[in-house]
Every structure is written in C-alpha cells, then in structure tokens.
Amino acid sequence: MKEKIYRGRHPLRVFDVVKALAFVGDLSMGQPTNHSLRTAWLAVRLAHVAELDAAAQAAVCEAALLRWSGCTANAGDFSDVFGDDIAVRVAMLEGRPEAIRPVADVANMGVVLRPLAQIHCEVSAEVGRLLALSSATETTLRHILEAWDGSGQPAQLAGDAVPATVSVVSVAGDIEVLGRTYGTEQALARIRERGDKRYPASLAALAARHAADWLAELEGSSPATLDMALSTPRMALTTPADLIADVIDLKLPWMTGFSRAVAATAAQAFGRLSSDKAAQERVYHAGLLHGLGRASVPIQIWNMTTHLPASAWETLRLVPYWTSRAGQWAGPLGEAATLASFAYERIDGSGYFRGARDRSLSTEARVLAASVAWVAMRSPRPWRAAMPADAAAQQLREDVRAGRLCGEAVDALVSGGAGIARPAADRTETRHLLSPRESDVLRAISRGATNKEAARELNLSPSTVATHVESVFRKLGCTTRAAATLKASAIGLL
Structure with a gap:
C-alpha cells in the first residue's frame, strides 16, 4: 500500500509567511534582516501623512514587506550580468553606480535590466496573489521597480501612471537604506535630489519633513511593536507555509522542489519514530525553512563545480546561522526555524554552524539532518547526477558507522524501500x-x-x-x- 504523504496540517498566519519571505528578500539584497520590516513601518507612516486611504495603506505595508520576494527568482540572470548578485544589489540600494561593474560596458542598461525586472516583478506579484493579498498589493508589486520619470522597469511607466503606492514604498526604502548608510541629513538630501525622478518631488518633500522623527521613533520600537503595527487584516488570515520553500528554492533552478521534498520526507520519517503530531508538524515546517539562509550566499558560489576554496566554505557554513536568526520570531515558525538551523549539524560535532553534538541534537534535529543529506544525494546537481537509492543508502549508513548521522533516523529513511516523499497536487x-x-x-x-x-x-x-x-x-x-x-x-x- 502506498504510504500517505505527510503535509503540514496547521496553516500559519499570512503575516508569519510574509515575514519569512521578507527575511529571505533582505538576505538576497545584502541588507539587515529587519530592513523590510523597517521599510514597511516607514511606508505606512508616509502613506498616512500623504492621505492615502486605508486600503492603499494596507497595500503599501504588504508590498513593502514583499518587494524583494522576487530577488531569488532572477539571481542567476542577475549574476550573469553583474557578477556578485548580492554585492551589486547593495550598491544599487546605496546609490553607488561606480560599484556596478558592467555599467560602463553596457550601451543600454534599460535593455539589460528589463528582463531582470520582469522576472522580479512578476514573481513578487505572484507571491502576493498566492497569499490572497489585495489586488492593490499585487498591482504595487507588479510595478515595484517603476520610477516617476519613466526610467524604471519593466514597463517604463511615468508620472501618474506609476501607482502612488509604488512611490511611497520607494521613498520609504530610501529613507531606511540611505538613513542607515549615510545618516539622516545626507539621506534627506539624496531623497530631495531624486524628487520628480524616482518619485514625485512633493512626496520626497513630505517625507523629508517627517523622516528624522520617524527614524528616531523606529529606533526605539521593539520587534513585537513592529509586528503589531504591520499586521494588516488580510495578513491575519491563514495560509500554508510551503510558499516560503518555493521562493527559497527559486534562487537555484537545480533545487526546484528540494525544500518541499526535504519537508515531506523528514516528516514522514519522523512519523515512523514518534506519534507526536506537533513535533511532526515542526519537522515538516523545519524542512521547508532549512534553506532560509541560502539567500545570503552569492550565486557564483552555489554554482561552483570545482573544489570550493576555504573562503567559500566559510560563507556556506553561515547558511544555517542566518536560518537560526529567524528562530527569534515568536510562534511556530520561529520554533521551526530554530530546528531548521540544525539541518547541517552532525552528532560527532563535525557539522555546522554550531558544531553541536550528541545529546544537544534532538530526535527531530537528527531526522532533519539525515533527511537533508538523503534528499540531496538523491537529487541531481550541476556537478553530478542523482545517486541511485542503494548508493545513497550505503553512504548514509557509512555516515552512521563513522558517527556522523543517527542510525535510528537513517533506518527510518531508507528501511523498507522508503524513498523521497514528493507532495502531490492538492487541487x-x-x-x-x-x-x-x-x-x-x-x-x-x-x-x-x-x-x-x-x-x-x-x-x-x-x-x-x-x-x-x-x-x-x-x-x-x-x-x-x-x-x-x-x-x-x-x-x-x-
């Protein structure tokens, strides 16, 4: 009889999923992991003083949180053009064109950027749609890279054709990044210079009157206060967590479906060892989230097919560290992120990032670590084909003999012909x-x-x-x- 594939049974608040996607976007852009939260808070304040209605204010909040959710989707194309996808995005946000290597070599940057922007905006808008956010939010995300003077992408909208919500989010993002990078005074000078270019001059002037007070207030706000201020009515609804995994995996096409497969496989294996349904749910969500920190690594490192230098390994070893940072969140997603950050630990202490070992690794953590290894070996990579099931099982058992993986967890994965759980269509x-x-x-x-x-x-x-x-x-x-x-x-x- 075919074994039923486990799925997460308890949906999460949309806000928690949005927050996780904002975290991934911030890492993709090389920003602090509260950048999108701070931008959304500033955007809501600006929308209020600009007298946008309640629906537009909600759209501004949601779009500010999700505006970088398309960054994983075009990372490969971005890297092909610019090299280090993360470093160049930092330079773009900070207004440092001299740091963008190909600018002098490309005759028409608009032609180069348009397909990248199309991918980014379409994926961001699709994320909004999949989360059942408002049409105003979806429209804002679809045009999030447009500019008032028509120099934006991908549609090169200009003037009043640019949604007001887009301009508000753009100004708020500049206040957050430039204020943190250059200080408030210089940031406001740059924002004024961008008036009637990136956004309306009137909106830039309005922001300039309030930005210093807003930034001061923001510095004194706790994470809980921010969460309370940013949860719109639609984000109080519930949704499955699987979308987080899909957005994470978009960065590397050869990882399509990987996090979902890890989640289903790990939960299924854990279910063979324990009847604790809450723990099984946590293992499932941890499998979805275990790659959160991958967004922090430039795509050039991921696509290396030769022996990795020490510097690249040090960067990769930080992937679960960044995942652990999400463990600071309150609620089930924070608990799952903490568990997810143990995905590359080994019971002999040879794993990373903590070098945790033995009793510090729960059964949940041991099953997750073995599941990540099992699914990875059974999946194709640019530098190798997928390993046959018997060869992958032999390697797992060798890791058990060497003291790296838990024998009980490996048995739950490979005994009785168990394979990789692949979630089937729900609809x-x-x-x-x-x-x-x-x-x-x-x-x-x-x-x-x-x-x-x-x-x-x-x-x-x-x-x-x-x-x-x-x-x-x-x-x-x-x-x-x-x-x-x-x-x-x-x-x-x-």
Missing part, C-alpha cells in the same frame, strides 16, 4: 491543466534547462519545446519561467 482541478508533454517541458525548464537542453532531454525539436513553453505560460498566466515554476509548485504541478 484536483489543476491536475489536468497541462498535457503530459507540457508537464515534461515545464519540469525541464523549471530545473534551469534551456529550450535546446530540454529538447535533447525529451527527444523533441527546439521549436516544439518553444511551442509547449508558450502554451504552459498561457495556461498558467505567466510570462517568465520563474513565475511559471513558482505557480506550478504552489498548485502541485511539479
């Missing part, structure tokens, strides 16, 4: 949305394959693949591969 109405061939093509391109590579893999012509890609986009209502991957993952098509 029966989507099951036949795509034809079998379209599904094959979608799976290939979601893992980063070009049309030519997908054609070779599926024994099709490139033109046939291109036709299928167009059909998939049309059926899913997307124009980019990243957005199609995100939506397909959310509705169980991958």
